[in-house]
Amino acid sequence: MSTGHHDGMRDLLTARALGALTPAEETALAPHLVSCERCAAEAERLRETVRLLDGPPGAAMDDDTPPESGGTLALALRTRPAAPRVAEHAAPYAAAVAGLQALLEELEGDGPWHTPVVHDWDVHDTVGHLLAADEPLARHLGIAPRVPPSCVAGDAPWEEAWNARTAAVLAHERRRPPRETVAAWAAQAGDVLAAPEAADPARAADVTSLMGLPLPLADHFVVRGFETWIHTDDIGRALGLAVPPPPDPHLWQMVRLAVRILGAALGPDAPPVLFAVSGGDRDAQWVLGAENEPVRGELVLDSVDFCLLVGGRYAPDEVPRVTTGDRTAVGGVLDTAASLAWL
Amino acid sequence: MPVESTAEMSVGPPSDAELHRRLVYGDETALAEAYTAYGALVRRVAARVTRSPGGAEDVAQEVFAQLWSRPYAFDPRRGSLRTWLSMLAHRRAVDWVRSEARHHKDVRADDSALQTIPEPGPGPDEEVVDRERSLLLHSALADLPQPQREVVHLAYFAGRTYRQAAVELGIPEGTAKTRLRTALRTLARSLADPPDPAFGRGG
Numbered sequence: 142m143s144t145g146h147h148d149g150m151r152d153l154l155t156a157r158a159l160g161a162l163t164p165a166e167e168t169a170l171a172p173h174l175v176s177c178e179r180c181a182a183e184a185e186r187l188r189e190t191v192r193l194l195d196g197p198p199g200a201a202m203d204d205d206t207p208p209e210s211g212g213t214l215a216l217a218l219r220t221r222p223a224a225p226r227v228a229e230h231a232a233p234y235a236a237a238v239a240g241l242q243a244l245l246e247e248l249e250g251d252g253p254w255h256t257p258v259v260h261d262w263d264v265h266d267t268v269g270h271l272l273a274a275d276e277p278l279a280r281h282l283g284i285a286p287r288v289p290p291s292c293v294a295g296d297a298p299w300e301e302a303w304n305a306r307t308a309a310v311l312a313h314e315r316r317r318p319p320r321e322t323v324a325a326w327a328a329q330a331g332d333v334l335a336a337p338e339a340a341d342p343a344r345a346a347d348v349t350s351l352m353g354l355p356l357p358l359a360d361h362f363v364v365r366g367f368e369t370w371i372h373t374d375d376i377g378r379a380l381g382l383a384v385p386p387p388p389d390p391h392l393w394q395m396v397r398l399a400v401r402i403l404g405a406a407l408g409p410d411a412p413p414v415l416f417a418v419s420g421g422d423r424d425a426q427w428v429l430g431a432e433n434e435p436v437r438g439e440l441v442l443d444s445v446d447f448c449l450l451v452g453g454r455y456a457p458d459e460v461p462r463v464t465t466g467d468r469t470a471v472g473g474v475l476d477t478a479a480s481l482a483w484l
Numbered sequence: 485m486p487v488e489s490t491a492e493m494s495v496g497p498p499s500d501a502e503l504h505r506r507l508v509y510g511d512e513t514a515l516a517e518a519y520t521a522y523g524a525l526v527r528r529v530a531a532r533v534t535r536s537p538g539g540a541e542d543v544a545q546e547v548f549a550q551l552w553s554r555p556y557a558f559d560p561r562r563g564s565l566r567t568w569l570s571m572l573a574h575r576r577a578v579d580w581v582r583s584e585a586r587h588h589k590d591v592r593a594d595d596s597a598l599q600t601i602p603e604p605g606p607g608p609d610e611e612v613v614d615r616e617r618s619l620l621l622h623s624a625l626a627d628l629p630q631p632q633r634e635v636v637h638l639a640y641f642a643g644r645t646y647r648q649a650a651v652e653l654g655i656p657e658g659t660a661k662t663r664l665r666t667a668l669r670t671l672a673r674s675l676a677d678p679p680d681p682a683f684g685r686g687g
Contacts, residue, residue: 161639221553224510239510
């Protein structure tokens with residue numbers, strides 16, 4: 142018998158002891174164990190190790206029908222509540238809030254709250270920013286602000302009022318521990334999600350102008366989900382934790398809304414571009430710009446990349462893309478998308 | 485007016501990444517799906533180590549609570565949910581046994597042998613010894629480097645052949661075989677040379 146054959150057989154002994162051979166390999170190994178004492182002894186030793194790993198017989202509880210999940214999962218759901226059940230338009234926000242809350246749980250106690258995240262904000266500031274950014278929707282829903290109101294002229298342009306409010310909220314939050322900011326943000330988000338407008342699409346249909354965007358209230362909920370996710374992703378990157386994109390149904394709600402806003406921003410006279418978005422288990426395409434002219438170019442983006450572009454997390458010339466045709470027309474779409482400056 | 489046409493493509497069983505995504509975003513149906521898919525494996529691992537239905541239940545609760553409340557601890561780019569949960573259950577089960585052992589020692593400080601069977605009774609000495617050696621092995625298994633542990637978990641607990649384990653881990657078959665061999669050798673050595681005094685037989 143060749144050494145090669147012996148070595149090949151010997152290499153299978155551990156897998157055999159663990160029951161990890163194919164039946165064909167078991168069959169091939171059997172005669173070798175009869176003829177080779179060394180392998181037979183080795184096989185016996187390995188079996189003994191696995192027998193001990195199995196533990197004493199009799200007490201085996203290899204029951205493959207686990208009890209109902211209810212009892213076992215109760216502890217999990219006590220530890221972290223599920224995202225609240227809301228109508229479809231509010232679901233992306235509910236999910237994004239749950240995702241950020243879970244991420245912030247990773248910063249136990251005196252964790253790295255001062256890690257730089259985005260702009261000149263650290264983790265604490267970024268949550269403070271979201272507390273301020275959720276406020277216009279909260280206020281519209283009749284929810285009292287969590288931070289004392291600041292003095293902004295009532296007739297100031299929305300951007301000015303908005304920047305002043307963000308600065309005031311950040312200044313307020315920096316004076317208290319990060320956990321209190323998180324609690325205030327989470328409580329306000331919880332109130333928004335508990336509002337009847339989050340549960341009833343009929344009550345979220347009215348067009349309302351918030352932060353310069355006249356949109357149905359339902360869309361403002363989607364925008365909140367979008368911004369919450371983008372900042373969760375910012376924090377995740379800063380902390381070195383991978384934040385997955387929102388579940389596909391939510392991501393596509395964001396994509397469709399962003400495409401509508403992009404189409405409106407380009408206007409009806411822009412050179413027409415076939416714009417395709419793909420990702421997950423679906424793809425979609427739109428013609429942006431003038432309707433009755435032949436398409437001048439094509440642009441294909443991944444759904445997540447498109448959201449990151451619109452969210453200001455990609456420069457127009459950096460976003461991974463496939464383009465064909467008129468570069469100026471396609472470039473116009475990319476530039477406009479990046480300039481929406483949603484955040 | 486933009487024209488939209490959406491082509492829904494075929495949907496297969498949810499991948500780890502998909503399930504993880506839903507866990508991160510607080511979808512409790514994803515937790516129930518994870519339990520349906522891996523609850524039996526987690527319990528099997530926990531029961532094998534704890535030898536106690538109560539212990540297996542404690543460990544299963546902890547494992548799924550951790551998956552749900554600390555979802556960012558699992559990174560689908562670094563391994564499968566099956567091996568991650570199996571290894572977490574095993575680690576927790578070993579911890580459970582150790583804490584039970586400490587508890588017993590506190591209660592009966594003069595106890596010379598590790599007694600973790602809930603009602604040890606007057607069982608044969610041999611069984612107590614085997615029980616101890618089994619715990620030693622599991623403790624050593626929990627301390628193996630992750631690449632070895634993953635293969636052992638797939639082959640031993642999840643019932644995979646070494647070839648299937650190799651495919652699942654994206655490693656060559658020869659590597660899977662070698663890791664199993666190295667792992668089992670380390671375990672066998674741990675019996676001859678107990679690393680943890682808590683598991684040594686005093687007396």
